[in-house]
Amino acid sequence: MPGLPPRLRAARPAEARRAVTEPWPVRAGLIALALLFIALLLVLPLVLVFQTAFAQGWRTYLAAIREPDAWAAIRLTLLATIISVPLNTIFGVAAAWAIAKFRFRGRQLLLTLIDLPFAVSPVIAGLIFVILFGRRGFLGPWLAEHGIRIIFNTPGIVLATLFVTFPFVARELIPLMEAQGSDEEQSALTLGASGWQTFWRVTLPNIKWALLYGIILCNARAMGEFGAVSVVSGHIRGRTNTMPLHIEVLYNDYQFAAAFAVASLLALLAVVTLVLKSLVEWRAAPASAPSEAAAG
Amino acid sequence: MSRRVLPGFGLSLGVTLTYTSLLVLIPLGGLFLFSGRQSWSDFVAKAILDPRVLASYRLSFGTSAMAAAINGVFGFIVAWVLVRYRFPGRRLVDAVVDLPFALPTAVSGIALVTLYDRHGWMGRHLASLGIQVANTPLGITLALVLIGLPFVVRTVQPAIKDLEAELEEAAASLGANRLQAFRRVIFPAILPALLSGFTLAFARAVGEFGSVIFIAGNLPMRTEIAPLLIVIRLEQYDYTGAAAIGVVMLVASFLTLFVINLLQAWSRRRGKET
Amino acid sequence: MTIQANQITKRFGAFTALDRVDLEVGDGQLVALLGPSGSGKTTLLRIIAGLEQADEGSVWLDGVDTTRQNPRERRVGFVFQHYALFRHMTVFENVAFGLRVKPRRVRPGRDEIRDRVHELLRLVQLDWLADRLPNQLSGGQRQRVALARALAVEPRVLLLDEPFGALDAKVRKELRRWLRRLHDEIHVTSVFVTHDVEEALEVADEVVVMNEGRIEQKGHPDQVYEHPVNSFVYHFLGSVNLFHTRVRDGQVRVGEQVLAVEGEDEAVVHARPHDIEISRTAEPGWLEGTVLRIHGIGPVVRVEVRREDESLVEVELPRERYADLRFTVGEAVHLSPRQAKVFAEAGRQSN
Numbered sequence: 001m002p003g004l005p006p007r008l009r010a011a012r013p014a015e016a017r018r019a020v021t022e023p024w025p026v027r028a029g030l031i032a033l034a035l036l037f038i039a040l041l042l043v044l045p046l047v048l049v050f051q052t053a054f055a056q057g058w059r060t061y062l063a064a065i066r067e068p069d070a071w072a073a074i075r076l077t078l079l080a081t082i083i084s085v086p087l088n089t090i091f092g093v094a095a096a097w098a099i100a101k102f103r104f105r106g107r108q109l110l111l112t113l114i115d116l117p118f119a120v121s122p123v124i125a126g127l128i129f130v131i132l133f134g135r136r137g138f139l140g141p142w143l144a145e146h147g148i149r150i151i152f153n154t155p156g157i158v159l160a161t162l163f164v165t166f167p168f169v170a171r172e173l174i175p176l177m178e179a180q181g182s183d184e185e186q187s188a189l190t191l192g193a194s195g196w197q198t199f200w201r202v203t204l205p206n207i208k209w210a211l212l213y214g215i216i217l218c219n220a221r222a223m224g225e226f227g228a229v230s231v232v233s234g235h236i237r238g239r240t241n242t243m244p245l246h247i248e249v250l251y252n253d254y255q256f257a258a259a260f261a262v263a264s265l266l267a268l269l270a271v272v273t274l275v276l277k278s279l280v281e282w283r284a285a286p287a288s289a290p291s292e293a294a295a296g
Numbered sequence: 297m298s299r300r301v302l303p304g305f306g307l308s309l310g311v312t313l314t315y316t317s318l319l320v321l322i323p324l325g326g327l328f329l330f331s332g333r334q335s336w337s338d339f340v341a342k343a344i345l346d347p348r349v350l351a352s353y354r355l356s357f358g359t360s361a362m363a364a365a366i367n368g369v370f371g372f373i374v375a376w377v378l379v380r381y382r383f384p385g386r387r388l389v390d391a392v393v394d395l396p397f398a399l400p401t402a403v404s405g406i407a408l409v410t411l412y413d414r415h416g417w418m419g420r421h422l423a424s425l426g427i428q429v430a431n432t433p434l435g436i437t438l439a440l441v442l443i444g445l446p447f448v449v450r451t452v453q454p455a456i457k458d459l460e461a462e463l464e465e466a467a468a469s470l471g472a473n474r475l476q477a478f479r480r481v482i483f484p485a486i487l488p489a490l491l492s493g494f495t496l497a498f499a500r501a502v503g504e505f506g507s508v509i510f511i512a513g514n515l516p517m518r519t520e521i522a523p524l525l526i527v528i529r530l531e532q533y534d535y536t537g538a539a540a541i542g543v544v545m546l547v548a549s550f551l552t553l554f555v556i557n558l559l560q561a562w563s564r565r566r567g568k569e570t
Numbered sequence: 571m572t573i574q575a576n577q578i579t580k581r582f583g584a585f586t587a588l589d590r591v592d593l594e595v596g597d598g599q600l601v602a603l604l605g606p607s608g609s610g611k612t613t614l615l616r617i618i619a620g621l622e623q624a625d626e627g628s629v630w631l632d633g634v635d636t637t638r639q640n641p642r643e644r645r646v647g648f649v650f651q652h653y654a655l656f657r658h659m660t661v662f663e664n665v666a667f668g669l670r671v672k673p674r675r676v677r678p679g680r681d682e683i684r685d686r687v688h689e690l691l692r693l694v695q696l697d698w699l700a701d702r703l704p705n706q707l708s709g710g711q712r713q714r715v716a717l718a719r720a721l722a723v724e725p726r727v728l729l730l731d732e733p734f735g736a737l738d739a740k741v742r743k744e745l746r747r748w749l750r751r752l753h754d755e756i757h758v759t760s761v762f763v764t765h766d767v768e769e770a771l772e773v774a775d776e777v778v779v780m781n782e783g784r785i786e787q788k789g790h791p792d793q794v795y796e797h798p799v800n801s802f803v804y805h806f807l808g809s810v811n812l813f814h815t816r817v818r819d820g821q822v823r824v825g826e827q828v829l830a831v832e833g834e835d836e837a838v839v840h841a842r843p844h845d846i847e848i849s850r851t852a853e854p855g856w857l858e859g860t861v862l863r864i865h866g867i868g869p870v871v872r873v874e875v876r877r878e879d880e881s882l883v884e885v886e887l888p889r890e891r892y893a894d895l896r897f898t899v900g901e902a903v904h905l906s907p908r909q910a911k912v913f914a915e916a917g918r919q920s921n
Contacts, residue, residue, distance in 0.1 A: 021380070022474055023474070026474075027381055030373055030376065030381070031377050031381055031383050033370075033373055034370075034373050034374045034376075034377040034378075034389070035389065037370050037373070037374065038374065038389055038392060038393070040418075041441065041445065042392055042393075042395045042396070042445070043392065044417070044418075045404055045407035045408060045411060045442075046395065046399070046407070048407050048410060048411055049403060049407050052410065090311070091311065091312065091315045094307070094308040094309075094311040094312050095308070095311075095312040095315075095316075097304060097308040098305065098308040098309040098312050099312075101302050102300060102302070102309070104305075104309070110312070110316070112553070112557075113316055113320060113321065114316065114320075115553070116320055117320060119549040119550075120503065120546065120549055121502065121503025121505065121523050121545055121549070122503065122505055122506070122523075123505050123523035123524075123526050123527060123542075124503070124523075124526070124542050124546060127327065127526055127538055127539070127542045128323035128324055128326060128542075130530055130535070130538075131326055131327055131330045131535060131538075131539055132322075132326050134530075134535065135533075136533060136535050137330075138326060138329075138330070159319075162319055163319055163320070163323070166320065182302055186301065186302070189301070189303075194303075195302075195303030195304050198302075198303075217397065217398075220397070220398045223400070224398075224400025224401070224402070225400070226400060226402040226405075226505065226506030227401070227503075227504075227505030227506050227523065230505070230506075230527070231527060243400075244400050244401070244402035244403070245402075247402045247403065247406060248402055248510075251406050251510070256410070259406060260406070260410075263402070263403045263406060263407070266399075266402075267399060267403050269398075269400075270395060270398035270399040270400070270403070271398075273398040274391050274392070274394055274395060275391075277391070277394065277398070278387075278391045
């Protein structure tokens, strides 16, 4: 699974006590090393973001966020997210149903295709839409003739966001639904349930945590995407800047406090995402454990 | 094939194929088609021979490999510590490992450059040691280490977890000391997962944009990464130039994807043998 | 309710799982499909349920062609090997599921559903577990919930796929007797799949022995056990000793057994270990050998005898009888089958 490593369900102690382990100085040293590495690499930048954002006080902070261009960026980010997340969720569920519940020719190829957006640079994600819809792209002249603007406009930003967040939900659901098999669906059918009844009453409850997990990740990426959106946006202040792009503009204008103020909103989103993610993992752990002896 | 028992095959596959084609297949195909519009020699000149492009590949692939290697070492240690040892705050650290998945790259980008430029919290001290991070390949590597870490940790963690305690106990009962047990028993068992994680981190790093461009300084020939060069070509309305570099990078990601699949198949086979 | 499967053929790629199989199950019968894994028994069951589509052939339920019907329309109860309980629903909700998904016109009311579910749970003796989740139950309990759930919709036939396959030996035994009693009580036409000979012979009214996608034999359990029609069935139903013997004048002779065969050079005589007489004293015509090994397991003692031609013969004796004889390893003994069989089916199995 390129792009996103297998999800780790609620990290639980493997064994409380092992007979064979390292001597305690080695253990302490390794723990210290790991903690230091995480602290320097991950925690310090996060602390810096909040520290810098509030360095010049609340007033400056609020002013930076209330500024009209910042507002426009927030609105555009939310718009792109509100369109992308549901579409990719519906797609993810459909793809997982087709791939996990059926065997057909080209199935493996389709799986690889779904993974592709993870493997592709976000810049290329933007590039392909510029080449399709840009002024000198395939459809550029035709679009210009009809007065339709996709690149350097909201539709381009939505498309780029859709592309980079495309696999998140499908990728969470497919392995889970494959592992769960279709026995429960089959028994629902023999008990007289219709296809939709089977989906809503049997399949969906079984995948709800993985679905939620996928949606949370999809949402975080949709709101935070930079590279792909940057290529198609054109950086028109107040019109085609999303929050991450607005941060870049502010930073390049040396408005550091404002840049970090907007950044702190996204950092907060990241923290909330991590908390939700941990909650879901924690909730899903008992439910997703196979309820019966594994099939032989 | 005969009729299927579970309903919804046509609908779900139809939705999937339509959506995948519209959003992924056709646009990516368009890129190849577009770069096919020029002659082969033009393509080679733009995609490979141009010294600025060549320098950007060297930088992108070099720093990505370096970062993935660093993550191979530290990611392994982090994963080991998280699986094997109990200490206060372990769950928190485990959650924080995923931060790079959740934190928008632009945010980590400006945070890193602010930390590591000459006046930054870290950069100040490093500068007094004569080490410059911002605007150098070192800074790029640092950014790539940050975004690549969870890939290694999350791939290696389950492999360590699946290691049977018996293996190590058997090694110990046969007289191996801890280091020998690690080198001859544990490490070979984890190796496929570790390589998978390395490759995933590498693949992600090669394409990374947001967290790198702030700290890179973007000096042509020196600290200009390949994805940035695509953006620059586009800004100059040189679509064919951009597409040419895009195709090379896309082919590189296909290759890494292929390697990852091989590694994961290997790792699955390994898993079955034990 | 009767089941009729006509000329069912099913292929998975190059593998033929079922080859023109005919099966008929009479009203109220309990039939076992018995065979090794890969014999096609589960596939046949799933085709009857509509969970799998046959490539050729038809399935008739109660005289109506249901070949083109989906499982929902067939109204069969299916019990899965691994139970397939809905893991997010309580035992009560699992059993109620089939009633709740009925179209509104025919859906029973809330109270009626509750009464029906409790009635069924009492039937399977699990009423006290109604509020548990499946993963809080033992294997045997889960299997009984699965059965109650299948019965809730009043299926026309009940199909059980290796119903006791995932349970340990003791629970299996209890549960199969319980299934027999339950069937005597409710009399719904039932088919179950198993690879366990004892289970099939003990529980079923009729046993259908399958192998390599074909039915080898069907009949009453005693009939099948006492009169296997071919070497496969003989082998499958129990341990076998084989005697490769020359044919003389249309007859073969092993010990005191003389069997008629149709003209071949050599025939293979089959005899069960408990049907072989063993003695210290030489009798005319008996086979000779030396005792190689003796194991006493429970009520039977097994004696392994090596014949002069190096072939091995296994003999089973009741413990009391062995106590009288007390053979020792290396001792010379004499053997003769009390009962034996020869099958006229040269190389049929290897095709």
